[in-house]
Amino acid sequence: MTHIQRGVIGMAVWMAVAACALGIPTAQAEQTRFNYRLKWLFNTSVAGDVFAMENGFFADAGLDVQVKEGSPEKDAIKELELGYAHFGVASADQVIRALEKGADVVVLAQVFQVNPMQWIYRYPQVQITHPADLKPYNIGITFGGNDETIMQTLLATIDLTLGDVKVTGVRFDFTPFLKNQVDLWPVYRNSQGVILAERLAKEGETVRFLNPADFGVDFVANSIVTSGSLAADHPDLVARFLSALLAAWEAAMDPANQAPVLAAVKKYDTGTQGQVQAAQLNATRILVKPDPDIPVGRIQTAAWAQTEAIMLDQGLIRTPVHVTSRLRNPASFQ
Template structure:
């Protein structure tokens, strides 16, 4: 059983305590690099939001959601950040894994196909007859079958080139592929840095073309959460406050990021953060309801879309994928 296999790793890596207090360590596994959208979490450290909750938080880079989810499921990290759709499939394949999502961050997912207009890619149908670069562990690539089905794409005419994350944008910049799958705010600005002007880029956001999914969420090891409910709620409150601070002053939040990634371009990462805020985090739903929660009807629709391209081993259960019970109820989730 998965639970038995991870028990030793969990016990060795995470000290299970009761209520949150000064020495509650909560290492946090990101899904990706220290880029603009990660700035709110560093702002939460530097502005003392985690410390106010009695938490010591150290943030680690990731290599995609398929890297972050097992880290949390095995207990190597008590908490992380990953695509909820990838989490659904992971839990279907590992039904005993003690991991679930507890706070939605990307209410509108950044899954995108980014192409170059000069290479003939501006609309979904333009992908036919061309080469698409897709990293196998990429969250956007995982949702591409839904996007393809919703847009009636003839996959037999699309050449899919498996690429690595480091080579994805360089290959598009060099014209070796006509488009790539990725997060909109990552691929576009990486291309810009490589000299591809924004006016030559086409950003086909899957959410604008029939894909009714949620995006990345805070995920937690459920064994840890059950033993430390106050710590988890305190962590989520600090995350919300970090995002609220970043929305008010993106450049200041990016300053906290640059401390951890001095090689990053502050201007570019501020632009990347602002893109995530505008397109993915601060949606109409979040403006009205606050960040963190999910709409039950939309979640059901997302599961149905996933079922159309993925054969679940057992009947999917939304309650297994998202648990709202740890969200703070003190109004801190309202971002404005």
């Protein structure tokens, strides 16, 4: 046997081992348990997902779905491609970046109708009624994060850049905001925003939130995604999953179901106090279902197009990906 033959055989063996290690059996289509990878840890912002899991929505649809917690290191789109997950939650920028790099991903529903990424500030010390009002303030930014892109876009509406305002890089620690060293701090409105607002309220301080959408910057947040091949090859399966999940979200956002929803969330998020979770659920409700007439999961095509345009404009992607062609209206599966 020559060196080349040995090399080829070695490579083939290695590839087989790698494929097994990655858990990609050829009979994947026959698999009955489906993995649904969230974007973040179990908390109130995923109330609908937890409610679906805990209250038998998936089982009623004849599906065995394992809802898996997310984290900063976990990327649902990569897991879809590697076969670790069948459905997932990803932010719009993740979807657009993935499409640019050839990933086969489609958007099934848009969880948040209003992006929870907003800036908290003390009122009346800070007053923002127009993006130009931002100029004298020290603004917190997570460099490399969504909020950097959103703030850049917001400032661009008044022909400013981040270099024209005072910016402070932020992390997990709220101390600079609590110490009044930073005037506007980026938070997820329905999780950290609630905690910070309560904390400052105890000190007698009032807060408000800067929502970039109020000034025309619609940057889409989390959405439910799957692979294009799964959506094309098994539309019935996708329809059942989506129908069950959106029904659970509708139920979870109904104030009449507050108690069972909080009980379901509490089971997984034991570290947050009940009253904080109740406030977080109220805040989530406004973001997911801002109007009773808006169905949960509605995809805002114009906002997706704007998100892509923003990313293209800021050089976060180099070529258009035509993301709107990858949006699947939830109604089309039902």
